[in-house]
Amino acid sequence: MIDRFVSDCVNLYLTGTEWRGLLIDLFRKSDPRPVFEETAARYLGVSHATALASARLGLYLILSYIRQSRALPAKPEILLSAYNFFAIPHIIRAAGFEPRCVDADPATGNIDPALIEKCITPNTVALIATHSHGWPCPMDELQAICRSHRLELIEDCAHALGGDYAGKKCGSWGLASFFSLSLTKTISTYSGGLLATNNPDLHRFATEAVRDYPRPPAVPLIKKICLGTVADLLTTPLLFDLFTYYPWLLLDRYCPEVKEGIMTEPSSPVQIGSLHRSFTPFQSLMGIRQVPKVDDLVARRRENSLFLLRTLQPFSFIRPLKTDYAVTHSPVYLNLAVRSAKRTVLQKHLLRNGIDTRRGYFVHCASATGENPSLFPATQGLCDEVFFLPNHNKYSTDQIRRLGERLSACLLKPF
Ligand SMILES: Cc1ncc(COP(=O)(O)O)c(C=O)c1O
Numbered sequence: 374m375i376d377r378f379v380s381d382c383v384n385l386y387l388t389g390t391e392w393r394g395l396l397i398d399l400f401r402k403s404d405p406r407p408v409f410e411e412t413a414a415r416y417l418g419v420s421h422a423t424a425l426a427s428a429r430l431g432l433y434l435i436l437s438y439i440r441q442s443r444a445l446p447a448k449p450e451i452l453l454s455a456y457n458f459f460a461i462p463h464i465i466r467a468a469g470f471e472p473r474c475v476d477a478d479p480a481t482g483n484i485d486p487a488l489i490e491k492c493i494t495p496n497t498v499a500l501i502a503t504h505s506h507g508w509p510c511p512m513d514e515l516q517a518i519c520r521s522h523r524l525e526l527i528e529d530c531a532h533a534l535g536g537d538y539a540g541k542k543c544g545s546w547g548l549a550s551f552f553s554l555s556l557t558k559t560i561s562t563y564s565g566g567l568l569a570t571n572n573p574d575l576h577r578f579a580t581e582a583v584r585d586y587p588r589p590p591a592v593p594l595i596k597k598i599c600l601g602t603v604a605d606l607l608t609t610p611l612l613f614d615l616f617t618y619y620p621w622l623l624l625d626r627y628c629p630e631v632k633e634g635i636m637t638e639p640s641s642p643v644q645i646g647s648l649h650r651s652f653t654p655f656q657s658l659m660g661i662r663q664v665p666k667v668d669d670l671v672a673r674r675r676e677n678s679l680f681l682l683r684t685l686q687p688f689s690f691i692r693p694l695k696t697d698y699a700v701t702h703s704p705v706y707l708n709l710a711v712r713s714a715k716r717t718v719l720q721k722h723l724l725r726n727g728i729d730t731r732r733g734y735f736v737h738c739a740s741a742t743g744e745n746p747s748l749f750p751a752t753q754g755l756c757d758e759v760f761f762l763p764n765h766n767k768y769s770t771d772q773i774r775r776l777g778e779r780l781s782a783c784l785l786k787p788f
Contacts, residue, residue, distance in 0.1 A: 377729070378763040380730050382765045386663050395659065412664045416664050419544065420576070426651065433468050448471055451473065451501060452489065454476075456477035464643060464645075471496070480694065482735070489518050497522065497524060501529055502529065504529065506761075512528075519547070530550045532707040538702040543705075556601055586650055587651065609767070640736060674706050681773065681780065712759050728763065728783065
């Protein structure tokens, strides 16, 4: 019986038999990458997918394609939500564009469609729609805005593998999209990404670009696999309950910044050269076996999340990022994002009571774009208040029901 709940698990879904099959397939001559790419493209409902070393490389390649395929103004700009992953503005700059922030919708954490047109200038070339925490952006609205201003629409689906908007998969709406396959995403190949598109020229461009990329160097790769395996073990619900929880609690009490640092990638500028690595046959074999599981994994996570959100309804000091559940689209709930003005004390109170949470790791990108952060109040609010509750698909319905009871009891106590 699990009594302590971990906020984030490593998302590797391979059974013992699948590992064995994978290791045997590794010694076959043919490269499994085309099979993985075809499996992913079919799942996403697009004509082409390219397997990459990371999602950020996907964005870089899409922007590089736009650079060479259309006439651009002298200072081309890309619009993005100010509430975003830290690396995105760096990649935009590295590809030769200026990132320009639009404030987020405080209800979803996604780019606010009502504010986009005010931010479009003659220099605007494209818009990035980030499906934050797996909540799909209103793609029909964004598509209409992009069409009427002749902007390219790019989807950041790092959190949205398995989601759809109005019955059409996230990642199949715009010129192109990019997905992450790092440790905590819907499925993982230790690290990695995908570029999806219906545009054959962009597909050809990306395939040619990655053709000569070297394999990742062996030592960092082995380190990553070892760290991933350790992280996978330590965040397995049972091991977290029996072992990891106690050191975690001590770390939170005496070195809270170290604890946050373990979970969050440092926001240092991205070195584009270090992204130029190939997706290995080992990763393709992992991907081939996990793509068919995505729908079941997401369905379980969604069910867990909706149950917990109902549990939270009586507590006005803790609000989910989205309250309108009667929607025609399917969120992924990669993280169950909630917000509270009392975030820090609340997180400590929950951890003392066996519920680990994680502070939201999106940052205010205006600091990176050189814009005035106070012009984006919704983003500031999200950065100050968002944290993630455990909603993982490794928890059964029964375990989530117990987590819900614990959560209610905890929130009724003074903290
Ligand atoms: C929204 C978003 N976009 C892009 C990325 C980059 O993904 P990767 O680490 O695969 O480059 C992340 C990583 O967490 C992310 O959260």
